Amino acid sequence: MRFLKAKTRFACYAPIDLKQADFYVRDGWGGQSGVSSVTNTNEEPADETVVALTGCNLVVPVGMSVHFGNDSTDTEYIVASRTTSGGTNAIWTIFLDTASSGDYTITMGGQTTNTIDYAASIATVELELQALDAIGFGDVTVTKPGADYILTFVGDMANQPVTGLTWTPNLTAGPAATFTNTTPGVASTNTTTITLT
Helix, strand or coil, X not given: CCCCCCCCCXXXXXXXXXXXXXXXXXXXXXXXXXXXXXXXXXXXXXXXXXXXXXXXXXXCCCCCEEEECCCCCCCEEEEEEEEECCCECCEEEEECCXXXXXXXXXXXXXXXXXXXXXXXXXXXXXXXXXXXXXXCCCCEEEECCXXXXXXXXXXXXXXXXXXXXXXXXXXXXXXXXXXXXXXCCECCCCEEEEEEC
């Protein structure tokens, strides 16, 4: 009888000096975007996986590969999670006033949704918006307190201005119905904390 002996596997993290680091996100197709002079209080230890980046305004999607420009080992890390502070999500609100029937469409980036019934479900409104190339899946959530719809931009559209949305209403009654950017989005200017693997 022969016994197989498994080899020990090691995970190695190189120290990252984040004092005035250059931070790059790679998209998997050879492209990369970056933001210069991301800062941190000190050099991270060799086994550190949670890194707080001050001044990182770059959206860092979960699952993306990242590289620190001053890491001499040229190590790439995978973003396992991220939290961002200091920004404000854009909110648009559909005020239906006293509308009793009818429909509307929403346009962004040259694309228009299918006709949306004035009493459509939250899920229907979300799906119509997420079908637009300029928005995408998971980048908007819809709530419905009362008759109005509140559109909050999250995910890759979080913490930034969201403009260029228009609507074409075809409503019965509801003369004061509007579609308004009730909370302008504000870019994060403080700290992005990412967990690396």
